[in-house]
Amino acid sequence: MNDAILSARGLVKSYGNSPALRGVTFEVAAGEIVAVTGPSGCGKSTLLHCLSGILRPDAGEVVYREQRVDLMPESARARLRRSELGVLFQFGQLVAELTAAENVSLPLLLAGTGRRAARTAALTWLDRLGVAELAEQRPGEMSGGQQQRVALARALVTEPRVLFADEPTGALDTLAGEQVMAHLVRLARAHRTAVVLVTHEPRIAGYADREVIMRDGELADVALAAAR
Amino acid sequence: MRPGTAVRLALAGTRTDTLRVGLTGVSAAMASVAMLSAATVLAIRIPQPYQPSGANLSPQYQSDLLQQPGLRPGVASALILLCIPVLALAVQCSRLGAPARDRRLAAFRLAGATPAQTLAVVTVEAGLATLLGTLAGLAIFLGGRQLLDRRNAAGELWLPTDVLPPAWAIAAICAALPAIASLLAALLLRRVRVTPFGVVRQVRRTAPPRTWPAIVLVIGVAAALGLVPLAIRFQAVPTWVIVMMLIVVPVGMAVGVIAGTGSISYVAGAALRRWGRAPSTLLAGGRLMADPWNGSRVLAALLAAVLIGGISIGFRSQLTAQFDVDREAGELWRNAIGDPMILDAERNAFYTDAMDLVDLAIAVGITIAAAALLVAAAESLVSRRRAYAALVATGVPRGVIGRSIVWQLLAPALPAVLVAATSGWLITRSIGHEVTSGGISGTVCLADTAPACADPANLREVDIAPITRLIPVPLEGLLFLTAGATLAVLTMIALSMLFLRSSTSVEELRTT
Ligand SMILES: Nc1ncnc2c1ncn2[C@@H]1O[C@H](COP(=O)(O)OP(=O)(O)O)[C@@H](O)[C@H]1O
Ligand SMILES: [Mg+2]
Numbered sequence: 210m211n212d213a214i215l216s217a218r219g220l221v222k223s224y225g226n227s228p229a230l231r232g233v234t235f236e237v238a239a240g241e242i243v244a245v246t247g248p249s250g251c252g253k254s255t256l257l258h259c260l261s262g263i264l265r266p267d268a269g270e271v272v273y274r275e276q277r278v279d280l281m282p283e284s285a286r287a288r289l290r291r292s293e294l295g296v297l298f299q300f301g302q303l304v305a306e307l308t309a310a311e312n313v314s315l316p317l318l319l320a321g322t323g324r325r326a327a328r329t330a331a332l333t334w335l336d337r338l339g340v341a342e343l344a345e346q347r348p349g350e351m352s353g354g355q356q357q358r359v360a361l362a363r364a365l366v367t368e369p370r371v372l373f374a375d376e377p378t379g380a381l382d383t384l385a386g387e388q389v390m391a392h393l394v395r396l397a398r399a400h401r402t403a404v405v406l407v408t409h410e411p412r413i414a415g416y417a418d419r420e421v422i423m424r425d426g427e428l429a430d431v432a433l434a435a436a437r
Numbered sequence: 438m439r440p441g442t443a444v445r446l447a448l449a450g451t452r453t454d455t456l457r458v459g460l461t462g463v464s465a466a467m468a469s470v471a472m473l474s475a476a477t478v479l480a481i482r483i484p485q486p487y488q489p490s491g492a493n494l495s496p497q498y499q500s501d502l503l504q505q506p507g508l509r510p511g512v513a514s515a516l517i518l519l520c521i522p523v524l525a526l527a528v529q530c531s532r533l534g535a536p537a538r539d540r541r542l543a544a545f546r547l548a549g550a551t552p553a554q555t556l557a558v559v560t561v562e563a564g565l566a567t568l569l570g571t572l573a574g575l576a577i578f579l580g581g582r583q584l585l586d587r588r589n590a591a592g593e594l595w596l597p598t599d600v601l602p603p604a605w606a607i608a609a610i611c612a613a614l615p616a617i618a619s620l621l622a623a624l625l626l627r628r629v630r631v632t633p634f635g636v637v638r639q640v641r642r643t644a645p646p647r648t649w650p651a652i653v654l655v656i657g658v659a660a661a662l663g664l665v666p667l668a669i670r671f672q673a674v675p676t677w678v679i680v681m682m683l684i685v686v687p688v689g690m691a692v693g694v695i696a697g698t699g700s701i702s703y704v705a706g707a708a709l710r711r712w713g714r715a716p717s718t719l720l721a722g723g724r725l726m727a728d729p730w731n732g733s734r735v736l737a738a739l740l741a742a743v744l745i746g747g748i749s750i751g752f753r754s755q756l757t758a759q760f761d762v763d764r765e766a767g768e769l770w771r772n773a774i775g776d777p778m779i780l781d782a783e784r785n786a787f788y789t790d791a792m793d794l795v796d797l798a799i800a801v802g803i804t805i806a807a808a809a810l811l812v813a814a815a816e817s818l819v820s821r822r823r824a825y826a827a828l829v830a831t832g833v834p835r836g837v838i839g840r841s842i843v844w845q846l847l848a849p850a851l852p853a854v855l856v857a858a859t860s861g862w863l864i865t866r867s868i869g870h871e872v873t874s875g876g877i878s879g880t881v882c883l884a885d886t887a888p889a890c891a892d893p894a895n896l897r898e899v900d901i902a903p904i905t906r907l908i909p910v911p912l913e914g915l916l917f918l919t920a921g922a923t924l925a926v927l928t929m930i931a932l933s934m935l936f937l938r939s940s941t942s943v944e945e946l947r948t949t
Contacts, residue, residue, distance in 0.1 A: 263943050296830050298827055298830070304821075318715070
C-alpha cells in the first residue's frame with residue numbers, strides 16, 4: 210500500500226532484557242480502521258506507543274506522512290501528537306478538577322486557539338458524542354462510559370488524522386463499550402480519521418476494517434487474519 | 438491479628454509508602470530533637486545558694502539567654518514552638534500516597550480484615566515510623582551533645598551541654614511522640630471509610646469558603662489597633678485582660694489568615710480559570726477551586742511562621758526606635774551638662790541578640806514549613822499522575838504541567854504571605870505606634886556625694902523635654918520577610934519539579 214498515512218518497519222523495543230516488540234512491520238491507510246488484537250502482554254500497547262511517538266523504538270522506523278517520527282526529538286513528537294494524532298486510553302485520562310468542556314478545550318488552548326473559540330469547538334464535539342449536557346460536569350460526576358466519550362471528544366477535537374485507541378472500552382460494560390465504539394467509528398468515517406484500535410476483545414475488533422494479531426512481540430500471519 | 442502481621446502489612450507498600458514512612462520518621466526526629474533541647478534548657482539548675490533577690494545567674498554559659506533563669510522558659514517555648522511547623526510537615530507527609538494506601542486497606546478488608554484491623558495497620562505504621570524517628574532523634578541529640586560541647590575563650594559554654602534532662606522527661610518524649618502520631622493517623626483515617634469494595638469517596642465539591650475568615654481578620658486588626666491600645670490606656674482594665682488580649686488577638690489573626698487562604702485560593706482559582714489564557718492556568722485554577730482548603734492546609738505552618746516573623750519585625754522596629762530616642766535624649770543630656778549619660782549599650786545588645794535568635798528560629802520554622810510545601814507539591818503531581826501522563830501522551834508539554842503547579846501554589850501563597858506579614862506587624866502596633874524617651878526638667882547635681890551637692894557650682898538647671906517619635910513602618914524588614922518566604926516557596930516548587938518526569942512517564946498509563 211503506498212497510500213499509507215502511517216507505516217512502521219522492523220520495530221524492536223525491549224524493556225531491560227525482555228523484548229516487547231521483535232521486528233513489527235505495520236501500516237495504516239488514511240481513513241482506515243485497523244484493530245490490533247492479541248493476548249495480554251503480547252506488546253500491543255508498546256506498539257501503539259511507538260507508532261504514536263510516545264516511545265522511541267530501539268530499532269526500526271516509524272514514518273508519518275514522509276516524516277521519520279522515530280528520529281524526531283521529544284518536543285517535535287509532542288507537537289505532532291497534539292496536532293495531528295489523537296490518543297485515547299482505557300480510563301483515568303481526564304483531569305479530575307476540570308469540567309468536561311474544559312477538558313476537551315485543553316488541546317485547542319495549547320494550540321493557541323482563543324478561549325471562546327476553544328469552548329465553542331469543545332461544546333460542538335461534546336454534542337457530537339451525545340454528552341453535551343455534561344459540559345459543566347466534572348469527570349467524577351459521570352459514568353465510565355460518559356467519561357470515555359468526553360475523552361474521545363478531547364482526542365478528536367483537534368481533528369487528528371490518526372487516532373490511537375488503547376483498549377478504549379476495557380473499563381466499560383458491554384452496552385457503554387458499544388456506544389463508545391459506535392461513536393468512534395461513525396466520527397472516524399465522517400472525518401476520514403485513520404484509527405489504530407488496540408483491543409483484546411474480538412467483539413470490539415469487529416468494528417475495524419482490518420485486524421492484525423500479535424503474539425509475543427510479533428505480528429501473527431496477517432494473511433491468515435485477512436482470510437477470516 | 439498478631440502484632441507481627443500488622444507490622445508486615447504496614448510495611449507492605451510501594452515506593453511512595455516508603456517515602457511517607459521515611460518522611461514521617463524524619464519529622465519525628467526533628468520534633469524529638471527540638472523537644473529534648475527544650476527539656477535540656479529547662480533542666481539547667483539555679484546555682485545554690487538561692488538568692489531571693491539576686492539574679493541567680495548560671496555563669497557557665499556564654500549566652501544571656503541561658504544564663505538568666507527568667508529567660509530560659511522563653512527559649513524552651515521557642516524550641517517547642519518549632520514543633521508546630523514540624524507537625525505540619527508530618528501531617529502533610531501522612532497524606533503522601535494516601536489514596537494508594539487506602540486502596541491497599543480496602544484489599545485487606547476484602548481479604549476479611551475487620552475495620553479495627555485496618556485501623557491497627559495504619560496506627561502501627563505511623564507509630565513505628567515515629568518511634569524509629571524519635572530514637573534517631575535521641576541518638577542525634579546525644580551525639581550532638583558530645584560534638585557541640587565547646588567553650589569560648591573565656592571558658593564559657595556555647596550550649597548547655599553540661600546538663601541532661603531527667604530520665605523521665607526523655608522517656609516521656611520518646612513515648613509521647615509515637616503515641617501522638619498513632620492517634621493522629623487513626624483520626625485522619627476516620628475521614629475515609631474503608632470498605633471491602635474500595636474507598637468510599639464521594640465527589641467532593643467543597644463549598645467555597647464564606648467571608649468569615651476575612652471578618653475574623655478585620656476584627657483582629659480592629660482589636661489590635663483600637664481595642665488593645667484603649668485597654669492599655671484605660672487604667673481600670675486589669676493586666677490579665679490585656680495579656681489575654683495580646684494572646685487572643687494574634688492567635689485569632691493567625692486563624693483568620695490561614696482560613697482566609699482558603700478564600701484566597703478559591704478567588705485566585707476562579708480568576709485563573711476565568712481569565713487565564715494558557716492551559717497551565719486552567720489546570721491550576723481547576724485544582725484551586727476544586728479544593729480551596731488545600732491552600733490553607735499546605736500553607737498553614739508557613740503563614741504562622743511569617744505572622745510571627747511580622748510580629749518580630751514590628752518589635753524590632755519598636756526597639757530600634759526606642760534606642761534611637763534614648764540615644765538622642767542622651768545627646769541632649771550630654772550637651773546640657775557635659776557628662777555622657779551611661780548609655781545602656783549592653784542592655785541594647787542583649788535585646789538585639791535575643792531578637793536575632795528569635796529571627797533565626799523563625800527562619801528555621803519557615804524552612805521546615807516550606808518543606809511541607811515541597812511534599813504537598815510532589816503529592817499534587819504524584820496523585821494525578823495517570824491524568825498527567827495521559828496529557829503528556831496526547832502531546833501536552835511537561836512544562837505546561839510544571840507551570841500549573843507553580844501557579845497553583847504561588848497564586849494563593851503570595852497574597853497570603855503578604856497578609857500574614859502585615860498582620861503580624863499590625864499586632865505590634867497594638868502596643869504602641871510611638872516611642873518616648875525619658876525627659877527631665879529641674880535641678881541636677883553633678884557631684885557624687887550629698888555634701889558636694891550643697892555647692893551651687895555643682896548644680897545645673899536642665900530642661901530636657903521627652904522626645905516622642907512615631908515608630909517608622911519597617912518596610913524593609915517586611916519586604917525581606919515576604920521575599921524570603923516567597924523564595925522558600927519557589928525553591929520548594931523547583932525541587933518538586935524533580936517528580937515531574939517520573940509522574941508523567943508512559944509507565945503510568947499501563948493497565949495490563
Ligand atoms: N515499562 C515496562 N517495564 C517493563 N516491562 C514492560 C513495560 N511495559 C511493558 N512491559 C512488558 O512488555 C510486554 C508487552 O507489554 P504491553 O505492550 O503492555 O502488552 P499488551 O498491551 O499487549 O498487554 C509485557 O511482557 C510487559 O510485561
Ligand atoms: Mg496494553
